[in-house]
Every structure is written in structure tokens, then in C-alpha cells.
Amino acid sequence: MDDQGRRLLVIGGGAAGMSAAMAARRLQTNREIVVLERGSHVSFVLCGLPYFVSGIVKNLDSLIVYTPEYFRAERNIDVRTGHEVKRIDAQSATVEFVDVATREKGVISYDKLVITAGAQPIVPSIRGLALPGVFALRSLEGGAAIKDFLARRPVRRAAIIGAGYIGLEMAESLKTAGARVTMIEASDSVLPGSEPEIAALIEEEVRRQGVELLKQQLALSIESNAAATVDRVTTDSGDVEADMVLIAAGARPDTAIARETGIGVGETGGIVTDEMMRTNIPDIYAAGDCAEARHLLTGRPIFLPLGTTANKQGRVAGENACGGHAVFPGILGSLAFRLFDIEVARTGLSRPGAGGGLRANQRRRPLPFALAVLPRRPDAHRQAGRRQAQRPAPRRPDGRQWHGGEAHRRRRRGAAREDGGVRPRAPRPGLRAPSWDGMGGHSARRPGATAASGCRRLGASATPGIPAHQTTTFRGKLAV
Numbered sequence: 425m426d427d428q429g430r431r432l433l434v435i436g437g438g439a440a441g442m443s444a445a446m447a448a449r450r451l452q453t454n455r456e457i458v459v460l461e462r463g464s465h466v467s468f469v470l471c472g473l474p475y476f477v478s479g480i481v482k483n484l485d486s487l488i489v490y491t492p493e494y495f496r497a498e499r500n501i502d503v504r505t506g507h508e509v510k511r512i513d514a515q516s517a518t519v520e521f522v523d524v525a526t527r528e529k530g531v532i533s534y535d536k537l538v539i540t541a542g543a544q545p546i547v548p549s550i551r552g553l554a555l556p557g558v559f560a561l562r563s564l565e566g567g568a569a570i571k572d573f574l575a576r577r578p579v580r581r582a583a584i585i586g587a588g589y590i591g592l593e594m595a596e597s598l599k600t601a602g603a604r605v606t607m608i609e610a611s612d613s614v615l616p617g618s619e620p621e622i623a624a625l626i627e628e629e630v631r632r633q634g635v636e637l638l639k640q641q642l643a644l645s646i647e648s649n650a651a652a653t654v655d656r657v658t659t660d661s662g663d664v665e666a667d668m669v670l671i672a673a674g675a676r677p678d679t680a681i682a683r684e685t686g687i688g689v690g691e692t693g694g695i696v697t698d699e700m701m702r703t704n705i706p707d708i709y710a711a712g713d714c715a716e717a718r719h720l721l722t723g724r725p726i727f728l729p730l731g732t733t734a735n736k737q738g739r740v741a742g743e744n745a746c747g748g749h750a751v752f753p754g755i756l757g758s759l760a761f762r763l764f765d766i767e768v769a770r771t772g773l774s775r776p777g778a779g780g781g782l783r784a785n786q787r788r789r790p791l792p793f794a795l796a797v798l799p800r801r802p803d804a805h806r807q808a809g810r811r812q813a814q815r816p817a818p819r820r821p822d823g824r825q826w827h828g829g830e831a832h833r834r835r836r837r838g839a840a841r842e843d844g845g846v847r848p849r850a851p852r853p854g855l856r857a858p859s860w861d862g863m864g865g866h867s868a869r870r871p872g873a874t875a876a877s878g879c880r881r882l883g884a885s886a887t888p889g890i891p892a893h894q895t896t897t898f899r900g901k902l903a904v
């Protein structure tokens with residue numbers, strides 16, 4: 425193509441960034457591609473972090489699919505770790521960066537730029553955040569710090585602030601690592617925004633496993649003991665004893681550099697792009713957790729930071745930055761995760777999640793929804809398969825959640841549809857799905873990477889002794 429030989433610059437070497445770089449390389453074999461990453465690693469699998477903390481994943485290397493050396497030697501992609509971008513000058517098409525180790529500054533020009541800066545954890549402004557033993561999990565380094573802390577001292581009691589899917593996964597991990605776990609959730613439900621029936625089942629499982637769950641409680645401070653380490657979390661309803669605290673209160677798009685450049689940021693806090701992942705500034709694209717997506721049902725922007733979306737958006741951005749015409753139409757909000765002895769999946773809009781959102785799309789007829797609830801058991805996937813054969817799923821997964829052995833299969837089916845043809849290839853935490861070349865494609869995966877990453881095939885690891893098989897299906901119409 426025309427742009428052969430000109431420089432594509434990518435900020436960030438996570439799922440979106442390396443997807444963009446690889447898509448560009450596939451399209452243009454001679455193009456100069458440079459990735460600036462402030463951390464020490466690229467092409468990592470953050471979704472495996474809970475399994476690293478619990479010990480299922482034995483070492484952090486297992487979560488790194490490809491090294492910078494691999495990208496340089498095999499893909500001719502110039503990956504520069506330890507390089508933090510400080511400023512973008514769109515007028516001169518240059519980027520200022522600093523070498524994290526030497527603090528030396530530098531400037532690099534670009535012809536096309538893809539921003540994939542990811543997201544930052546939301547940390548409540550409470551006292552005690554700087555105490556040793558307080559963590560937020562958003563990077564490999566964060567996972568390593570938790571693991572190191574667990575290795576250095578016995579953690580008998582752990583508190584998790586936030587009961588979203590990462591908080592829930594970490595509850596299992598920390599319990600497996602030997603801690604007594606208490607979850608502190610400000611809202612009246614785990615997995616906020618999910619169907620009440622599903623949330624109730626998750627809560628039942630969490631409690632059945634011995635995790636204490638405190639809902640509608642606000643963490644006010646983290647207090648230390650005489651040794652200046654974490655002693656307890658104070659909430660508006662009392663104290664929670666803890667030797668360690670994990671903040672899992674969500675994430676927000678990292679858009680600081682984009683904002684300074686005049687790149688448009690939307691109501692969700694993410695960078696606004698069109699379907700080709702172009703920002704409002706010529707030659708600058710954005711993808712992944714730093715960008716927003718469009719919800720296919722409401723037609724409205726949504727911020728749902730997931731690796732699956734980051735991979736697809738990154739690929740589209742990388743292709744288009746190299747003269748391609750790829751499109752990312754939007755997402756349905758599909759999510760699946762494993763929790764102790766159950767599996768949970770959702771796609772589409774939940775009743776609480778729908779709210780008034782559907783009004784943006786008045787021309788649609790009322791949307792059907794259905795929920796299937798299944799315990800996790802060895803043959804759950806086979807039974808799910810039979811049920812699916814008997815009752816074909818509706819063409820659009822408009823508002824559904826699943827829980828149990830069927831979850832993963834359903835999610836993959838929903839995810840395959842949700843992007844209008846951009847195939848899902850991201851690795852799953854605890855569940856297993858096909859992944860792509862930048863993150864560990866089946867054909868070229870680094871030996872041992874996924875095998876040790878905690879990703880498992882459904883049913884293969886189900887725990888015996890789950891109550892007898894039961895299915896609950898909720899059907900109805902979303903009131904819009």
C-alpha cells in the first residue's frame with residue numbers, strides 16, 4: 425500500500441496496542457511500526473492475574489504471550505518498553521516521551537498514531553491508601569506486588585472493596601491463597617447492573633464458599649496498626665479486620681494525554697471514535713480501554729473495559745491506520761467469568777442496565793430477554809448443547825444472562841455476533857476461547873503460555889458435588 429515505509433506509532437503495548445501493531449504488519453510488510461510502552465512488558469494477559477495470585481498460574485511469565493524481542497525479531501515491530509509518552513503534538517505530528525529508567529527525554533514523529541493507553545483503577549479518596557498491603561489490580565506489576573506481599577507475610581484476612589467481576593474473581597483467588605475474605609460493596613448488589621436473579625445466585629455462591637459479603641456499605645478509611653501495616657477497613661456500618669486490602673472499584677479510561685491534545689472525550693469518559701476508530705484529530709486513532717464503544721442495542725456510547733473489545737478495536741485501528749477499511753460497529757456487553765463452582769455470563773442489556781437507555785433506539789420493537797441459570801458441573805456443557813439443539817437461540821441476543829456451564833458457549837456465540845463480523849479471539853480468564861496472534865494465537869502461541877495461564881476448557885475442571893442439575897429460564901419483554 426501507499427504508506428509502506430512511513431511510521432505508525434502506537435502508544436501502549438497491551439491488548440489493543442499489540443493488536444493494532446500486528447494488524448498493521450499484516451497489511452504492510454515494510455512499514456515502520458514503533459510501539460512505546462511505559463511498563464516492562466507487552467502482549468500480556470491481565471485476565472489471568474487472579475489465577476496468578478491464587479497460584480493456579482505458577483509464574484508471571486505465563487501471562488506474557490510474546491516478548492518485545494519476539495516482536496522485533498519475528499514481526500519487525502520496534503517495541504520500546506520503559507518509554508512513557510508525555511505529550512502529543514498533533515500540529516507537528518510528534519510525540520514526546522521519557523525513558524523511564526534514565527529520565528532522558530525524546531521526541532519521535534509519526535505519520536499515523538494509535539492511542540491505546542488503557543484504563544486506570546478507580547480508587548476512592550479515603551485515608552490509608554498508601555499503607556503497605558493496599559493494592560489496586562490493573563497491571564502485571566500490580567499482580568506481582570500482591571503475590572510478593574502474600575509470600576512475605578501471612579495474610580489471614582483480606583478485604584476487597586468492590587464486588588464487580590474482578591473483585592469477585594479476586595475473592596476466590598485470595599480465599600484459595602488462604603485468606604478469610606470480606607467483600608465491601610457500596611451498592612445493593614454484586615456485579616452491579618446485573619439481573620437481580622443472577623446477582624442473588626452469585627451472592628449465594630460467594631457466601632456458600634465462606635466469603636463474607638457486605639452490601640450497601642461504604643469504605644471510609646483504611647487504618648493501620650502499631651506496625652504501620654493494614655489493620656482494618658472502616659465502613660459507614662463498622663470495621664472490617666484486614667491484613668490486606670484490594671481496591672476493585674472499577675476503572676476509568678486513561679485519557680490524560682488525549683485530552684491535552686484536544687482529542688474528543690465523550691460522556692463515558694472514553695475517547696470518542698467513529699466506527700473506524702478514528703478520533704476527531706486527523707491521523708490519530710484510539711482503541712481499547714481508553715476509548716468508548718457504541719452499544720449495539722441502545723446505539724449509545726458505553727465504557728466497558730474488556731480485553732475482547734480491546735483486541736478487536738485495536739485490530740480495526742491498526743488496519744485503518746494502514747489504509748484499510750475495517751469497521752468496529754459496537755458491542756453487546758458480553759462478559760463471562762468463573763467464580764468458585766459456577767460460571768456466569770451475560771450479554772445484551774439487563775433489566776436494571778436497560779433503564780431509559782433503549783429510548784435512544786425507539787424504532788426497535790420491544791426486546792425479548794431470557795436468562796438461563798445453571799450450576800457448574802462436569803457434564804454441564806453437554807447438557808447445554810442438547811438444550812441449544814432443541815431450542816435454537818433467537819437471532820439477536822438482546823438482553824440475556826447465563827450462569828452455569830452454558831455460560832461460556834453462550835457468550836462466545838453472543839460475542840461472535842456482537843461486532844458484526846470481527847471475530848472474537850481474546851483469551852478468557854478461567855474460561856477458554858480462541859485467542860489471536862498478538863496475544864497468543866493457537867498456531868503461533870509461545871509454548872506453555874496459555875496452558876499455564878489458568879484458562880480452561882469448560883466442564884473439564886468442574887467440581888464434583890454440585891447440586892443436581894437445574895435450569896431456570898426467565899423470559900419476558902423489556903419495557904421500553
Ligand SMILES: Cc1cc2nc3c(=O)[nH]c(=O)nc-3n(C[C@H](O)[C@H](O)[C@H](O)COP(=O)(O)OP(=O)(O)OC[C@H]3O[C@@H](n4cnc5c(N)ncnc54)[C@H](O)[C@@H]3O)c2cc1C
Binds near residue numbers: 439
Ligand atoms: C484483573 C483483571 C482481570 C480482567 N479480566 C478480564 C476478562 O476476564 N475478560 C476481558 O475481556 N477483560 C478482562 N480484563 C480487562 C482487560 O485486561 C482489559 O480490557 C485490556 O487489557 C485492555 O487492553 P488495552 O490495551 O486497552 O489496555 P491495557 O492492557 O491496560 O494496556 C495499556 C498499556 O498502555 C500503557 N500506557 C499507558 N499510558 C502510557 C503512556 N503514556 N506511555 C506509554 N505507555 C502507556 C500501559 O502501561 C499499558 O501497558 C481484566 C483486567 C484486569 C485488571
